[in-house]
Amino acid sequence: DAKTTQPPSMDCAEGRAANLPCNHSTISGNEYVYWYRQIHSQGPQYIIHGLKNNETNEMASLIITEDRKSSTLILPHATLRDTAVYYCIVRAFGGSQGNLIFGKGTKLSVKP
Amino acid sequence: NAGVTQTPKFRVLKTGQSMTLLCAQDMNHEYMYWYRQDPGMGLRLIHYSVGEGTTAKGEVPDGYNVSRLKKQNFLLGLESAAPSQTSVYFCASLTTDSPPTFGSGTRLTVV
Numbered sequence: 001d002a003k004t005t006q007p008p009s010m011d012c013a014e015g016r017a018a019n020l021p022c023n024h025s026t027i028s029g030n031e032y033v034y035w036y037r038q039i040h041s042q043g044p045q046y047i048i049h050g051l052k053n054n055e056t057n058e059m060a061s062l063i064i065t066e067d068r069k070s071s072t073l074i075l076p077h078a079t080l081r082d083t084a085v086y087y088c089i090v091r092a093f094g095g096s097q098g099n100l101i102f103g104k105g106t107k108l109s110v111k112p
Numbered sequence: 113n114a115g116v117t118q119t120p121k122f123r124v125l126k127t128g129q130s131m132t133l134l135c136a137q138d139m140n141h142e143y144m145y146w147y148r149q150d151p152g153m154g155l156r157l158i159h160y161s162v163g164e165g166t167t168a169k170g171e172v173p174d175g176y177n178v179s180r181l182k183k184q185n186f187l188l189g190l191e192s193a194a195p196s197q198t199s200v201y202f203c204a205s206l207t208t209d210s211p212p213t214f215g216s217g218t219r220l221t222v223v
Contacts, residue, residue: 034211041200043116043214044155087154099170100145100204100212102155 003027004088009107012082018075020106022088025069030092033064035073037084038105044087047073078110115139118203118215125193125222133188133218135203141213143206144186145170146178148199149217155202161186193222 005023012018024033032051036044048055048062050071055062061074075082087105116137125131135144142163147155147170157170161180175197177189186205190197198221206212 036212041149041217041219043202043216044204044212046211046213049211085154099157099160099168100143100206101157101171102147104154 003031003090003101004103006086006088006103006106008104009109011109011111012075012078014080014110014112015077018073018078018082018108018110020073020075020086020088020108021070022073023070024088024090027068027090028092031090032092033062033068033071034089034091035060035062036087036089037082038087039081039084047086078108080110080112082108083110084108116203116205116213116215118201118218120218121216122219123221125190125220127194127222129193130189130191131193131220132190133201133203133220135186135188135205135215137184137205137213139205139207139210139213140183141205141207141210142183143208144180145204145212146176146186146188147202147204148172148197149202150199158188158201195222198222 034049035047038044050062064071085105119134145160146158159178161167164183167178179187201218203215204212
């Protein structure tokens with residue numbers, strides 16, 4: 001089973017910030033949180049990942065709660081091209097964890 | 113260009129036919145994965161491999177076989193295709209210190 005839960009869908013107005021939540025209450029100390037997105041039926045695209053500190057790159061920001069049981073992906077100025085399904089997954093970094101299970105993701109619809 | 117390459121990109125099979133999907137990566141990644149994605153659904157793990165010569169079952173392994181004879185290649189086989197295997201198949205690879213990289217997918221239709 002997936003180790004993460006996400007709302008099935010969200011809407012966001014173009015130009016506004018999109019805040020996508022993810023619950024990972026059973027995360028282990030050595031597991032990172034990864035975010036991917038999938039546009040139409042293309043291959044999932046890596047966005048960002050983090051362990052416990054907040055992270056920012058050119059695409060998004062990742063806020064992880066202090067207890068690490070949940071996180072939020074922030075797209076600061078959503079555009080129509082950000083309409084996609086967003087997946088949050090957890091995985092041990094540098095470990096020997098084999099399987100990599102995806103949940104059902106959040107379908108983000110950015111509206112004009 | 114470095115990355116994950118899947119072949120073929122499209123295929124139509126008749127029920128009962130067999131075929132092999134190829135996933136090739138040139139990043140020297142240890143781990144490789146096969147997923148299927150049905151319309152409106154998320155990714156479901158079929159089989160995976162943690163190294164050359166090793167494979168393991170994922171969430172939905174029935175009806176599929178895999179082989180990892182070379183580190184760079186991960187093959188997914190359908191011995192007797194069924195309409196229920198109509199799906200988009202994605203391959204991914206990663207190493208212990210990198211996030212997964214996905215291929216562009218293979219769209220398979222079984223009629």
